[in-house]
Amino acid sequence: MDAITGADLVRAAALLGAGIAMGFGAIGPGIGEGMAASKACEGVSRNPEQAGLITRTMLVGQAVSESTGIYSLVIALILIFLFGGK
Amino acid sequence: MVEVGDWGNFLKFLGAGIAIGLGGLGSGIGMGFSAEDGVKGISIQPGANNEIFKTMLIGQAGTGSASIFALVIAIILVFIGTPSDLNQAFAYLSAGIAIGLGGLGSGYGAGLAGKAACEAAARQPRFNNTFLANMLVGQAVVQTPIIFALVVSLILIFMSFPGGDLITIGALLGAGISIGLGSIGSGIGTGMAAEDAIKGMGKKIEESGNLLKIMLLGQAVAQTPTIFALLVSFILLFIGDKGNDLVRFVAMLSAGIAMGAGAIGPGIGSGSAAQGAAKGVSENPEATPVVMRTMLLGQAVAQSTSTYALVIAFILIFVVK
Numbered sequence: 001m002d003a004i005t006g007a008d009l010v011r012a013a014a015l016l017g018a019g020i021a022m023g024f025g026a027i028g029p030g031i032g033e034g035m036a037a038s039k040a041c042e043g044v045s046r047n048p049e050q051a052g053l054i055t056r057t058m059l060v061g062q063a064v065s066e067s068t069g070i071y072s073l074v075i076a077l078i079l080i081f082l083f084g085g086k
Numbered sequence: 087m088v089e090v091g092d093w094g095n096f097l098k099f100l101g102a103g104i105a106i107g108l109g110g111l112g113s114g115i116g117m118g119f120s121a122e123d124g125v126k127g128i129s130i131q132p133g134a135n136n137e138i139f140k141t142m143l144i145g146q147a148g149t150g151s152a153s154i155f156a157l158v159i160a161i162i163l164v165f166i167g168t169p170s171d172l173n174q175a176f177a178y179l180s181a182g183i184a185i186g187l188g189g190l191g192s193g194y195g196a197g198l199a200g201k202a203a204c205e206a207a208a209r210q211p212r213f214n215n216t217f218l219a220n221m222l223v224g225q226a227v228v229q230t231p232i233i234f235a236l237v238v239s240l241i242l243i244f245m246s247f248p249g250g251d252l253i254t255i256g257a258l259l260g261a262g263i264s265i266g267l268g269s270i271g272s273g274i275g276t277g278m279a280a281e282d283a284i285k286g287m288g289k290k291i292e293e294s295g296n297l298l299k300i301m302l303l304g305q306a307v308a309q310t311p312t313i314f315a316l317l318v319s320f321i322l323l324f325i326g327d328k329g330n331d332l333v334r335f336v337a338m339l340s341a342g343i344a345m346g347a348g349a350i351g352p353g354i355g356s357g358s359a360a361q362g363a364a365k366g367v368s369e370n371p372e373a374t375p376v377v378m379r380t381m382l383l384g385q386a387v388a389q390s391t392s393t394y395a396l397v398i399a400f401i402l403i404f405v406v407k
Contacts, residue, residue, distance in 0.1 A: 004332050012336035015406060019340025022349030022398040023267075028390035030271070030311075033391075034355020037384020038362030044380045045366025048373040055380055063388045071389040076344070076398045084333075084406055 014083035018076040025072025032065040094169035094178075102163035105239075109156020109189030112273075116149040116197020121174040123201040129209030134211035140209040141218055144202025148225040152193035152273075152340075155236050155333060159185040172250030173258065178263030181242040186271070187346075188235025188264030191353075195277020196227040206288025213291045220287060220298055224280030227305045231269030231276075231312040231353075236321050238265045245323075246377070255326045258334035260342025261322040264399075267346030268315020268353075275308040275357020275370025282361045286368025292372045300367050300378060303359020307385045311349035311356075311392040318345040318399045327404065334406070343404035348395020355388035 040058035044051050124142030128135045161172045163182060168177040193219035238261060247254055283301035287294040322338060363381035367374050 015337045023344040026348035027351035028393045030351020030355040034358035037359030041362035041366045045370040045373040062370035073394045081124035084218045
């Protein structure tokens with residue numbers, strides 16, 4: 001077995017960080033966007049004529065909730081490709 | 087001097103403890119939900135105590151199945167022989183993690199369905215059998231994620247992974263963590279969908295066909311994240327890479343964490359969307375088509391983060407060298 005160098009340790013930490021960042025970063029947006037969709041469904045059933053307006057509001061709200069998931073994705077990609085490579 | 091066999095037994099018993107400890111936690115809470123609304127229902131509607139009592143017990147039995155799966159794996163792990171090498175020992179530990187975490191979500195979710203059935207039975211005792219049938223259908227779908235976890239656990243226990251190298255250990259642990267964490271969200275989410283669909287049937291029994299349709303459709307979409315997690319688990323189980331590279335070991339483990347944890351949110355979120363849709367359909371059945379369209383659109387957007395997690399897991403498994 002080859003000895004583990006300091007550089008290997010840093011790469012390993014970067015990859016573990018990427019997994020933790022993306023995994024846990026995906027929890028919040030997933031739950032949050034679901035809450036928006038849940039209330040949109042209730043709203044549409046109460047007032048079907050306004051379906052277009054409610055759907056638009058839902059999508060804008062979800063797009064904003066999505067942002068932290070995209071931050072996690074960006075950080076994970078940076079960790080893997082900038083610090084996880086040889 | 088601690089031998090390999092001693093470490094093997096250590097990890098094996100640790101796995102058994104995690105399996106039944108965590109697996110029992112979800113079912114325990116879930117069975118409490120059924121009892122909660124069963125007792126509440128009987129106190130409001132004492133004349134219907136036979137119906138409510140039956141629904142409560144059957145709901146609890148359906149909820150308990152998650153912990154029975156965990157019990158089976160725990161018993162197998164307790165009585166199986168000493169693992170021959172380190173890979174096998176870590177496979178046993180990973181099997182315990184998979185079924186233990188998997189039981190958390192499905193046990194909790196199935197309990198929500200049982201709770202709603204008790205409430206519906208208290209409201210309209212005459213239609214108790216309709217509620218029971220729909221509750222069982224809902225609970226069966228809620229159990230899907232833990233059955234995925236059970237399949238992965240059994241593969242981990244009974245397939246042989248000879249040797250004792252870092253990459254295989256990382257892949258085996260990653261496989262268990264991926265499906266274990268990955269089934270929490272879908273288990274809770276599908277349970278939330280069943281909860282409001284059955285509650286709605288209690289209010290409007292004539293809409294039960296519509297509500298069943300929206301419940302099953304919503305639950306099917308809410309399963310997507312756990313199917314991604316199952317995919318990653320299978321890839322990790324059968325990738326067959328060997329070696330003592332620390333970086334690849336961490337990459338495999340990290341892929342499991344990314345996909346597993348990444349599936350929790352979208353699973354709960356898609357279920358929450360289906361819950362809102364079921365509530366909406368029960369309030370205004372004429373709006374069913376537009377509610378269904380809104381639900382599917384909202385769920386599709388809520389899935390996006392689990393897709394990111396899948397991409398990161400694939401990069402960690404296949405691209406990192």
